[in-house]
Amino acid sequence: MASASMLKLYSSSQLVGGGHKSFNQRRGSVSTGPCRVSFSIRAGSYTDELVQTAKTIASPGHGILAIDESNATCGKRLSSIGLDNTEPNRQAYRQLLLTTPGLGEYISGAILFEETLYQSTADGKKFVDVLRDAKIMPGIKVDKGLVPLPGSNNESWCQGLDGLDSRCAEYYKQGARFAKWRTVVSIPCGPSALAVKEAAWGLARYAAIAQDNGLVPIVEPEILLDGDHPIDRTLEVAEKVWSEVFFYLAQNNLVFEGILLKPSMVTPGAEHKEKASPETVAKYTLTMLKRRVPSSVPGIMFLSGGQSEAEATLNLNAMNQSPNPWHVSFSYARALQNSVLKTWQGRPENIEAGQKSLLVRAKANSLAQLGRYSAEGESEDSKKGMFVKGYTY
Numbered sequence: 001m002a003s004a005s006m007l008k009l010y011s012s013s014q015l016v017g018g019g020h021k022s023f024n025q026r027r028g029s030v031s032t033g034p035c036r037v038s039f040s041i042r043a044g045s046y047t048d049e050l051v052q053t054a055k056t057i058a059s060p061g062h063g064i065l066a067i068d069e070s071n072a073t074c075g076k077r078l079s080s081i082g083l084d085n086t087e088p089n090r091q092a093y094r095q096l097l098l099t100t101p102g103l104g105e106y107i108s109g110a111i112l113f114e115e116t117l118y119q120s121t122a123d124g125k126k127f128v129d130v131l132r133d134a135k136i137m138p139g140i141k142v143d144k145g146l147v148p149l150p151g152s153n154n155e156s157w158c159q160g161l162d163g164l165d166s167r168c169a170e171y172y173k174q175g176a177r178f179a180k181w182r183t184v185v186s187i188p189c190g191p192s193a194l195a196v197k198e199a200a201w202g203l204a205r206y207a208a209i210a211q212d213n214g215l216v217p218i219v220e221p222e223i224l225l226d227g228d229h230p231i232d233r234t235l236e237v238a239e240k241v242w243s244e245v246f247f248y249l250a251q252n253n254l255v256f257e258g259i260l261l262k263p264s265m266v267t268p269g270a271e272h273k274e275k276a277s278p279e280t281v282a283k284y285t286l287t288m289l290k291r292r293v294p295s296s297v298p299g300i301m302f303l304s305g306g307q308s309e310a311e312a313t314l315n316l317n318a319m320n321q322s323p324n325p326w327h328v329s330f331s332y333a334r335a336l337q338n339s340v341l342k343t344w345q346g347r348p349e350n351i352e353a354g355q356k357s358l359l360v361r362a363k364a365n366s367l368a369q370l371g372r373y374s375a376e377g378e379s380e381d382s383k384k385g386m387f388v389k390g391y392t393y
């Protein structure tokens with residue numbers, strides 16, 4: 001229970017943005033004689049900073065580079081070019097990506113895996129400092145991955161709430177300023193009401209804990225591409241999922257101005273007989289978002305989900321042909337990394353070329369964020385889809 005002096009502290013501006021936390025800032029109660037008065041506090045000690053961080057990431061022409069693959073998934077990336085999944089190889093790959101000259105022109109945030117948060121360049125400069133110098137916000141994946149959800153129809157739920165409060169506090173100290181939690185919803189498996197509720201509740205609890213520790217939460221209920229359903233079915237599921245997510249985000253008193261979303265685009269299932277054009281994807285996706293997402297949310301940072309590099313860029317571009325209530329941008333992993341890996345091939349002499357191909361994709365998506373991308377000159381490779389059935393991240 002908070003004391004009256006605590007209450008006074010909260011109304012003082014001294015704490016705002018000061019990164020100082022003494023108890024749950026979201027809600028408190030104060031004893032005033034015989035009756036207890038409850039009060040709701042939207043402004044925690046980190047609120048100003050959270051709002052500023054989210055705004056900085058969601059700035060015009062900028063998006064997020066997602067390189068938060070777990071070591072196992074990073075291993076799959078490395079093995080695609082014949083490299084072993086060793087710590088030095090993961091470090092070399094991440095160094096190539098994070099030290100790309102000029103990256104900050106298009107990228108405002110980079111999501112790291114825990115190992116990367118503590119890694120340094122070969123010269124001993126912490127990756128977090130490399131990012132800071134490039135004006136890129138360091139972020140951190142905080143979920144602990146997916147496991148089967150008992151009682152569901154072969155669906156998953158996401159682990160990681162245990163100890164999350166202290167982990168977030170530690171990540172903040174290490175320089176992270178935003179976080180990511182990815183859970184998934186499978187359309188062919190239902191989705192069951194249980195799986196949707198579990199996904200939404202887990203995201204909301206995580207998001208509240210992240211905000212309490214100064215980290216802007218990226219809220220990512222990935223609706224998997226798997227399935228042969230038409231686009232209308234995806235729209236229906238996406239609306240259901242996002243309505244539950246916002247219901248629980250509100251119940252957990254999230255500061256909406258200090259969150260970012262990472263949705264899947266609304267597309268037909270990967271095995272559906274017809275593909276949708278970028279205009280159709282944009283129309284369905286924006287319809288869903290406008291029905292479900294308050295305009296107080298600063299940024300929508302899409303995942304690529306197995307789309308080809310060019311497709312992910314074209315779809316984003318189509319969504320930015322007229323003004324939106326939020327910054328509509330990218331937080332791609334596969335659709336930013338694929339051609340880098342192919343160019344690099346693990347060879348030191350290809351590092352510069354690999355970095356150039358990262359810049360090509362980052363610039364293309366930056367233009368798409370501004371609605372000014374043209375697919376002219378895109379390579380055949382960039383048009384190859386990357387969908388993998390039952391993909392795990």
Ligand code: 13P
Pocket residue numbers: 066067068111180182220303304305306331332333334335393
């Ligand atoms: P993709 O862009 O490869 O779907 O990655 C999504 C993701 O969650 C990475 O943070």
